[in-house]
Structure formats: structure tokens, C-alpha cells
Amino acid sequence: MGFPRLLDAPRQFLLCLLFTAAASAEEPSRAPTFFADGDLSVDAARERARGKPWSDRLTDLKESTHGKALVWLLTGDEEAAKAAIADLKAASADDGYGLGELGPVLWLPLAHDWLRDWKGYSAADRKETAAKIAKTADACLEFLKGTGDSVWHTSAPRAWMGIALAGAALDNAAYLKFAREYFENVYSPAMAAIDGGAVAGMSYGVCEGFAPAAHALWALRSRGYDGFAYAKAHGDWLAARLAYMAHAAAPDFTWQRWGDCVAGSRASLKEEARNVVDMLALGTGAAEGAWLSKRIAARFTANAGYHACVLPDFFVFGRAWPDDGAAPERFRLFGRDSIGQAYFRSGWEDDATAAFFKAGDYFDNHGHFDQGHFTIYRSGWLAQDSGTYGDFNAAHRMEYARKTVAHNTVVFGTDADGGQRIVNRQDFQDLADWQKKKRAQNFDGAEISGWHAAEGWAYVAANLAPGYDPKVVGAFVREIVWLEEGVLIVHDRTSSKAAPRWLLHSTPEPAIDGSAFTIATGVSKLEGRVLLPAKPRVARVGPGCLVDGKEIPPDKTADYAVPGAWRVEVAGGVEFLVVLVVSNAKAETTEATIVKDGDAVGVEVKGRRVVFRNEGNLPVTVK
Structure with a gap:
């Protein structure tokens, strides 16, 4: 049984469903499925899309290729399907699959899967798209097998995502095997070492690092591999990542200022963070995830924390979370x-x-x-x-x-x-x-x-x-x-x-x-x-x-x-x-006021006495 996958590259588009058979003229017809755990079926998603707040944002979905495909899947809008297929056919082999903005690596497999049962998506078109998807995966494989950027650089999870999505979309065992092994042997140990955090500023870390990693995990899970469970057993760093995102946001929902921090919406949680939170919350079950998602949605009521570029994730992962979430420790x-x-x-x-x-x-x-x-x-x-x-x-x-x-x-x-x-x-x-x-x-x-x-x-x-x-x-x-x-x-x-x-x-x-x-x-x-x-x-x-x-x-x-x-x-x-x-x-x-206790110095302030003793396991006393 096949399932969808999701992803979200930097200001690109996200999400994914995937299919069971290899993309070819002979592949059997079958409706895509949203989640490996059956959390949201296609029929349920269609029903939900008729009501608010999802119905208010269907038009915005058409701003991306896979969003257009999703509009067709949810509403039967054939004009949206035609537009998506035109985008697929126009995608060039020279678009820089995988290592730049990663648009094709994201939206080619998603749109391909969501359109697979539309009568206007011919066998020849599907074969052509499948070849392009394979090309993206090969470019990503070449990158990760080479001596390119660091495992902590944003290009690494984006390339890993491209391979995982292609493997799920094309039912390619070699891609899926590489994606699983890369996660267990390379990505997970590196992320566990930093408690799921970021190394070079949150605007890069979340939009271009955390998001594609979450999509890669859901792509693999749709093919029966639970990377969320693996991460929990190896440092529980995905749950830590949710707590990290909560702490890394200042009270005004802008990111803490360190490293290269871009301007605009990416300097905050306004548009490209809640999709990551929702994906991780669903995958880990961590209470901090539901709590943080509700906070973002309450803060940014105009878009519920979802920019149009990540909007497909809203239709798949967006939830009305219960009130039993828990704030991280302070x-x-x-x-x-x-x-x-x-x-x-x-x-x-x-x-x-x-x-x-x-x-x-x-x-x-x-x-x-x-x-x-x-x-x-x-x-x-x-x-x-x-x-x-x-x-x-x-x-x-x-x-x-x-x-x-x-x-x-x-x-x-x-x-x-x-x-x-x-x-x-x-x-x-x-x-x-x-x-x-x-x-x-x-x-x-x-x-x-x-x-x-x-x-x-x-x-x-x-x-x-x-x-x-x-x-x-x-x-x-x-x-x-x-x-x-x-x-x-x-x-x-x-x-x-x-x-x-x-x-x-x-x-x-x-x-x-x-x-x-x-x-x-x-x-x-x-x-x-x-x-x-x-x-x-x-x-x-x-x-x-x-x-x-x-x-x-x-x-x-x-x-x-x-x-x-x-x-x-x-x-x-x-x-x-x-x-x-x-x-x-x-x-x-x-x-x-300053206080001295032998060679130690300290402070009296706000009724507290703090002394730095410079010795012992805890070289400070606070009373």
C-alpha cells in the first residue's frame, strides 16, 4: 500500500503523497493516500476542504505546481490539473534539481502523485515526469556521495529529501534504501549531537533545514519506515527540535538573533514554521508540538501560520490541536x-x-x-x-x-x-x-x-x-x-x-x-x-x-x-x-551591590544573593 509524502523546501512548496508502483505507462490506477498511519484519508481531506478555514485558501493553493495538483485532487478542478501538467512538461533538465532552491525536487514527485488518476495525465506525460524525478534524485545522490557542503548545511537535508521523495514516488528501492541509510548513519547522529538544533541562524535552520528533513521523514514513513521512532530511540532529538523551535522564538515570534538572519517573514514564525511544527508534532506525538502550533495559529490569524509556498502542508498536516499540549521547560x-x-x-x-x-x-x-x-x-x-x-x-x-x-x-x-x-x-x-x-x-x-x-x-x-x-x-x-x-x-x-x-x-x-x-x-x-x-x-x-x-x-x-x-x-x-x-x-x-566572600565575588540584587565561587561542581550559590 502506498502513501503520500510531504516536503517543504526553502520558499518552495511542500507536501507529498506517493504511490505504490513505479511511474510508468503500466502502473495501475489507484487513489493516493495521505498518511501512512491513516490519519487523514483523501476522502476526509476532500470533505474538510469544503469547510473553513481550508476552503478560504483553495485559491492560494494554485500558486504552486503541486498546489494546483492538490486542488484537482481535493475538488476535481480540471483547469487546475491542466495548469499543473503544463508546469510539469515545462520543467527543464537544467533547472538545477536538488541543490538550489529545490523547487523541482519538491513539486515534481508531489504533483506527479496527486495527478496520477486524472484522465488528462497521459502515460507519455507520466513517463516523462518520472524521468525528471529520477534526474533530481540522481543529482541529489551525486551531491551527498561527494564532498560538498556539511551534513549540517541546509543543502544536505534538501538533497536527502529529494532522494526520499523520488524513492517513494517511483517505488525505487535503491533510492529508498539510500535515504534510510543516510538518515540512520549520517543525518540522525549529526542532529542528535546538537539536540535537534540549528547551527547557522534560524531563518536558514527552519525553512531550509528542518522543513525538508520533516518531509523526508514522512516520505519514508509512507513506505513503511518510521524515522520518527528511530530518532526517539537515538536521543529523541526530533522532540527536542520542537522545544528548540519554541525557545528560539522571542516573545514577539521573531527568531533569536544569532548567525545570518534574513529579513522579512523568514525572520519570524509568521509563514514558514508552523508546517514544520505540525509535521513533527504528528510524527513524534510530542506535547510541545501541539502547544507551539496552537500558539502560532493564534498569533497569525490571517494565514494561520502558513504562507502560500507551504500551503499544501496546511491541507495535509494542519490540525485543530487539542488543548492538552505542554509548554517546554523555561x-x-x-x-x-x-x-x-x-x-x-x-x-x-x-x-x-x-x-x-x-x-x-x-x-x-x-x-x-x-x-x-x-x-x-x-x-x-x-x-x-x-x-x-x-x-x-x-x-x-x-x-x-x-x-x-x-x-x-x-x-x-x-x-x-x-x-x-x-x-x-x-x-x-x-x-x-x-x-x-x-x-x-x-x-x-x-x-x-x-x-x-x-x-x-x-x-x-x-x-x-x-x-x-x-x-x-x-x-x-x-x-x-x-x-x-x-x-x-x-x-x-x-x-x-x-x-x-x-x-x-x-x-x-x-x-x-x-x-x-x-x-x-x-x-x-x-x-x-x-x-x-x-x-x-x-x-x-x-x-x-x-x-x-x-x-x-x-x-x-x-x-x-x-x-x-x-x-x-x-x-x-x-x-x-x-x-x-x-x-x-x-x-x-x-x-x-557587589559582595565578597573570601576570594569569591557576587551580587545582591532583587532580594537575591549570588556568589561566584569558581570551584566545585556548581561554582555559584544563589539564595
Whole structure:
């Protein structure tokens, strides 16, 4: 018995059903089936399409080739079928199957399957389309068997998706076998190592990484292989991916700012995230999936979280989820020995405070040199990265936005690198290859050395020195304590040959008052209290994307303002202790004082006493 498959490439189209017999003139007639588990039959989908909200979006389905085919399957609209077949016939062997935007890799097998029983889809046309589908799979096979981009690069899951879909659509045992083995031997171990997270910014990670992987899994499941169960038994990283997506979204449903982050809808969950959530929620049964899908739908009522380019997924995976979903835990560390990303939240409400910390290894050239970077959000960004992502090779990105100086960490010296080592490679074929090259070529980024989550507070520590040039930086340890009262305490200990500067970027202009600074959005404010060095030099730098006084302007601002055009710089010592208090704009000023306990230093703030002891399994006490 055959089943449909789904996929969703970057701004492309998704979904899939597939069939049992090979695509040929002799293949038997049979209606496609939506899910391997029988969750939604074709007849049920047709019935559902007659009612809201699905009926409101049938016209939008016609914006993609496989969407047109799906319109015919659901409504019998033969004009839509004719248009889809015209697209199939026009598809060229030179369209770059599999490695570019991946349109044909996605919509060729889906449209082919959904149209298979239409009387106007001739045996000759089906044979021609089947040959094109095979060509896409062969291009993807050649890519994955070669020495191309890393397994963590978005091209890898897209190529894997192309092979899985082609195998399901053509009933090709060799394609299906390769897709299963690639998943078990290459993709799943690599994703388990990073707890299902992303390595180079969420706008790439979700639309071009998570989505095609989910479609590949459903394609394989439609042929009897349950990759969801395999992932659960090998780190449960697909369920972790759902929690990761929830944490990686700021309270305004934009993605946390790290790595290359594109502008527009892909900077948020507005249009190309819910389809991934729904696919993973159905496949894993994870309660966080239903919870997150309902949140996205409630936030974006105009489109229910589905752009037209992923709309076929809405008709297959969209659900009215029950109210028994569960929010993820508020403090979470992902990829302790890999990506090193820690998330903290006061809650999941729109006015909640969310913080993020990053200290991990290098995986992909869309990543930044931002070891130790943190962000803070409350009704607007209060601490964020600086710069924009326009052209990949533009001077603004290469010399500013990806460099350490554009992030909330410590720079040593005056250049943009700030002492961090620059790495340029993304050719890791699998997890073992990455580990081998990491050891042999010494491109460690940073190491999470401590993590503790307790009731009302959390702690993370990282050795950041491996990410810096050892000729410049001898030691750099950053410790962060998050208090649920809305306080982030940053403690840095450094040793270097160049003078260190502690950085924090913001879009609003900071107000400086001695050793204190304030960043206000009109709704919220961030109060900074510099307790170490004892005699700090606190300066305001900006506006602009400045390196040692020189402006490196953005090449594109797209549809949003240049973020992080101001920064606070703290100098005057080698140890930093900075208290960051988040509150509403009208809240009274919060006092923070330094405390000393022998050789240990700490803070008293908001009725809490936090002491960094620099020893033991948990080198911090919070009372």
C-alpha cells in the first residue's frame, strides 16, 4: 500500500503523497493516500476542504505546481490539473534539481502523485515526469556521495529529501534504501549531537533545514519506515527540535538573533514554521508540538501560520490541536558539547523576558564569530547583535556583522575580530568527519563547562578561550546567572596580551551615568550596573556599525531598521561583573551591590544573593 509524502523546501512548496508502483505507462490506477498511519484519508481531506478555514485558501493553493495538483485532487478542478501538467512538461533538465532552491525536487514527485488518476495525465506525460524525478534524485545522490557542503548545511537535508521523495514516488528501492541509510548513519547522529538544533541562524535552520528533513521523514514513513521512532530511540532529538523551535522564538515570534538572519517573514514564525511544527508534532506525538502550533495559529490569524509556498502542508498536516499540549521547560541547554546554546525565559506570555547565550563550536559559514554572545528581549530587543544580513560576501557582513565586535561578548584589541579566530569551512560529511577535523585542525569554538537549572534560576558557564587566538588570549571564562525576577548577571574572567572591552549592543541609544547604563524601548528597560572593574570606563559608541571609529555600513536594510546601531563598552580591568535588570519602562530603579566572600565575588540584587565561587561542581550559590 502506498502513501503520500510531504516536503517543504526553502520558499518552495511542500507536501507529498506517493504511490505504490513505479511511474510508468503500466502502473495501475489507484487513489493516493495521505498518511501512512491513516490519519487523514483523501476522502476526509476532500470533505474538510469544503469547510473553513481550508476552503478560504483553495485559491492560494494554485500558486504552486503541486498546489494546483492538490486542488484537482481535493475538488476535481480540471483547469487546475491542466495548469499543473503544463508546469510539469515545462520543467527543464537544467533547472538545477536538488541543490538550489529545490523547487523541482519538491513539486515534481508531489504533483506527479496527486495527478496520477486524472484522465488528462497521459502515460507519455507520466513517463516523462518520472524521468525528471529520477534526474533530481540522481543529482541529489551525486551531491551527498561527494564532498560538498556539511551534513549540517541546509543543502544536505534538501538533497536527502529529494532522494526520499523520488524513492517513494517511483517505488525505487535503491533510492529508498539510500535515504534510510543516510538518515540512520549520517543525518540522525549529526542532529542528535546538537539536540535537534540549528547551527547557522534560524531563518536558514527552519525553512531550509528542518522543513525538508520533516518531509523526508514522512516520505519514508509512507513506505513503511518510521524515522520518527528511530530518532526517539537515538536521543529523541526530533522532540527536542520542537522545544528548540519554541525557545528560539522571542516573545514577539521573531527568531533569536544569532548567525545570518534574513529579513522579512523568514525572520519570524509568521509563514514558514508552523508546517514544520505540525509535521513533527504528528510524527513524534510530542506535547510541545501541539502547544507551539496552537500558539502560532493564534498569533497569525490571517494565514494561520502558513504562507502560500507551504500551503499544501496546511491541507495535509494542519490540525485543530487539542488543548492538552505542554509548554517546554523555561530553562534549557541545547548541544552542550556542540552548539552550546542556553535559553532562559520568565514565562511564555507576550510580555515575558527571554534571554539567550551561545558558546559552541563552528559548523557552518553562515555562523558568526560570536562566542559568549547573549541577547535579552522584553517587548523589544534590549540586548542584541548588531548589523544586517544582505549579500553574503558584502563588506558589511564579512568585516562587521559576522565579527566579534558586532556581538555581546568581550573583544581584545581594536580590530573587528576582537581576538577570536576566523574559521572558514563547512565540508563535514558526517559527525565523525567533523570530530576528526575538529581535532586535527583545532577549530574549537568554546566549551560549556557548567549548567544548572533550578527553581527560579539557572546558571551556565563557558570556557571561551578556545575560540580566540592563543597568542592574544590566555584565558576567558564567562559565567551567567539568570534570575526569574528578570535579572541576568554576567561574570567574566580574562587574561590577555591585549586590553579587553566588554560589549553590549542595542537599537535604542543607551544612557550612561557613571558605572551604570540604561537602555529603554518605551515599554521596557534594561538597567546595567557595572560592579567590576572597580573603576570602570563605561562608554557609549554609535550610532552606526563602527570598528575602531570607522563605519562599515549595511549593504541592505531590507524591510527592517539596522539593529544594534549603538553599543555600550566597558573597559578598565580584566574581570567584569555586570548586572542587567529587565523591567517595564516605568519601574523604579533597581539597586545592585557587589559582595565578597573570601576570594569569591557576587551580587545582591532583587532580594537575591549570588556568589561566584569558581570551584566545585556548581561554582555559584544563589539564595
